[in-house]
Amino acid sequence: MVTLKFLLDQLVAPVPGGIGRYAENLAREVISRAPAGCEVEGIITPPKSEGAPTVEQIEERFPGLAHLEVTKLSRSTLAQSWSRGLLTGAIGGGLIHAPSLFAPLQPLGSDGGVQTVVTVHDTVPWTHPETLTSNGVRWHKRQLKRAWQHAAAIVTPTHAVAEQVAELYNFGDRLRVIPGAPSRDVHLPENPDEAAERLELPDTYILAVGTLEPRKGLNKLVEALAKIPDAQLVHAGPDGWGDVNWDSLCADAGVERSRVKSLGFISNTDLAVAYDRATVFCMPSIDEGFGLPILEAFRAGTAVVHTDVPALMEVAGGAGIHVPLADESTFVERLSVALKNVLGDEELRESLVTAGHDRFPIYSWGYSADLVWRLHADL
Helix, strand or coil: CCEEEEEEEHHCCCCCCHHHHHHHHHHHHHHHHCCCCCEEEEEEHHHCCCCCCHHHHHHHCCCCEEEEEEEECHHHHHCCCCCCCCCCCCCCCCCEEECCCCCCHHHHHCCCCCCEEEEEEEEEEHCCCCCCCCHHHHHHHHHHHHHHCCEEEEEEHHHHHHHHHHHCCCCCEEEEEECCCCCCCCCCCCCCCCHHHHHHCCCCCCCEEEEEEECCCHHHHHHHHHHCCCCCCCCCCCCCCEEEEEEEHHHHHHHCCHHHHECCCCHHHHHHHCCCCCCCEECCCCCCCHHHHHHHHHCCCCCCEEECHHHHHHCCCCCCCECCCCCCHHHHHHHHHHHHHHHHCCHHHHHHHHHHHHHHHHHCHHHHHHHHHHHHHCC
16 A cells, blocks of 8 residues: 655644645545555644644544544644754655645655655745745745755646746756645535624625735735725735734724724635625735635636736636736725726626636646646656
8 A cells, every 4th residue: 555645734833824725625635536555644743723623623624534643743843853854754754745845855765765745835935035934934945945955846836836936946847736726615604694694794895815914915905995985895814923913004004994804714614605795806915826715716706806926817817807016106006996996897897707707617626636646656
């Protein structure tokens, strides 16, 4: 029996974020589509962060998982050790698939037949280091260098990120693209009206989804909101870092706090309701590696406005309205105009909805899982 060790540690991270959703959805399909004679073992560190799922809860989320191994050492200990080439044998050898750079990279050809594949979701530590913590930037840079030295292959979620990574290191044919897709868990509940009432969603609103952090461009979105009279903003996502909070963002932009509703981290079914009831979904990020929320908005039948970040342009495929980031002095004005146009033009919204419905089926977790197995077989 061939065992693929799949690192699921992002699920117990303090903020699982988009990488956590990528890891969970991909792992489920990798498990269900395992070839004959192959199985998948999950690897996590001890769940210690507040609100983290238990080991039992994680096991329940992955039917067919052969085994869920919990490391003896903490996530922080392993992260720092692995980035320095220490304790890389902590989870043994064999086939290892890491849906992030959190991986025990050992020299190629080392004892134990180690074959480690890592995933690079974006190049933000190089392009926009100011939007991350200094420790996070250093860690990512060390890990990517180690991946260049020791990884059997490097996965990116888009061709845009693959091109950016190739400019940093020459990975040759070790560089592969395995995209994400809309999550099956993000679906409407039996009574969406009841959920919308419980969430106290406005009749008309702009929706933003993602961790509340500098890179997401939510400060610019609030500034744009100030230029759209009576418009309301709803945000779904956990708090992040960088002293970013809605009270200060609204105060700085001169927007009444009541015009912004923060749902925090919500369930997948509640998220589906938020997408479904939104008038327009906006992704004002200054950098991204994929853009899963765009696909989820497309599937929900919601018009999309986004920035011209290369990965977002690739994922949207022209099915949304994009606002170029160039010329920062006019960006907020241009973003507000785009949002006003969509909010006020039903025919435009309908055309965007149709385009989105045609776009999102291109992406499939089943296809991505098949690419994972094909990659490990090729190696």
